[in-house]
Amino acid sequence: MVDTCFMIQPFDGGRFDKLFEDVFDPAVRATGLEPYRVDRDPSASIPVDDIERGIRDASVCFVDLSVDNPNVWFELGFAIAEKKDLCLVCAKGRDRYPFDIQHRSVISYSSESPRDFKDLSDKITERIKALLKKQENVERVSLPEVTAPRSGLKSHEIACIATIASEVSGLEASISNYYIKSEMEKVGYNSLATQVSLRLLLSVEYISMRTEADQDGDPYEVYALTSSGWDWVAENIDRLNLKATTRNNRRGYSDFGTNPDDEIPF
Incomplete structure (x- = not known):
């Protein structure tokens, strides 16, 4: 069974889907994990159950906090409750995070030029690799x-x-x-x-x-x-x-x- 990274982010058919395709997906794959989107899983039948199962089974969860999306907050809350390792990113400009996020490491990114996306991709890969390395040393x-x-x-x-x-x-x-x-x-x-x-x-x-x-x-x-x-x-x-x-x-x-x-x- 392939180890997965559960993707928690808005999927809007626009900006965030482009970010997934161009940045997030290749950055995650560079770590050896398979990015998992429940909306692209043909076997998913009951969304909430499949989301919870996907989070439980994932090695790491990736979360984009850039906008206040209720689905993102629900899935993030469940991942925290399951004590999953998280790779958190957020577009620059957000003033504050909820309490449970404030003390966690968040990768802040801008989108002013192509080099910004390359930098973001490298940081995501580095962060997830660090989380996987920690998991290999702590059972x-x-x-x-x-x-x-x-x-x-x-x-x-x-x-x-x-x-x-x-x-x-x-x-x-x-x-x-x-x-x-x-x-x-x-x-x-x-x-x-x-x-x-x-x-x-x-x-x-x-x-x-x-x-x-x-x-x-x-x-x-x-x-x-x-x-x-x-x-x-x-x-x-x-x-x-x-x-x-x-x-x-x-x-x-x-x-x-x-x-x-x-x-x-x-």
Whole structure:
């Protein structure tokens, strides 16, 4: 079965269909995924059911936020609820996004010249490839409720520090509380486990926290690994699973959790 990218955008027989044909479709195909449009699926019979199934089955969802289209917001909301990885784009000129989008990475694009579309295509391909690479390194797993401490940290704390380490590229890079919580939920931990883990990691100075402002001026927390945090990762590298997960396994659950000595899946 071909892995798909579910396309969430207006389809108007005009501008947005041209964008799909000329930019979005080839950019997605360059990643090895098949762009899926439910309106072009001859087997689709009940649109809402087929949309939900298409989103669930997709490796990644692509979303164009340029206009307020009710179908786009419905499909995006469902994709967020399903915790799907998203490649978000938006034409320049939009002033603000809904709260659930504000802390996410959005590719802003203009359409003043052909080079703008080439730049947009390259960024879409790069973003989706990055999402797929992350998926190859982080499995969705079912974790035990209680496990023994390892190197001074409990399993949920290890999962938290590994989540941050897998998403940032150095001491200056950081990710939001919202994103960490979302990734922790994918490996079986709820919001309370995430917040407790963050506070503990702050107290032992493995991570740092600072406050940034979104486009409306509202504050939100971002976290980064400290030098001590990276040292902990290096010292405990044998406890972290560095093997890539095959794409066919991406949507399933592994056998992790049956043994307290299992590796943390990052």
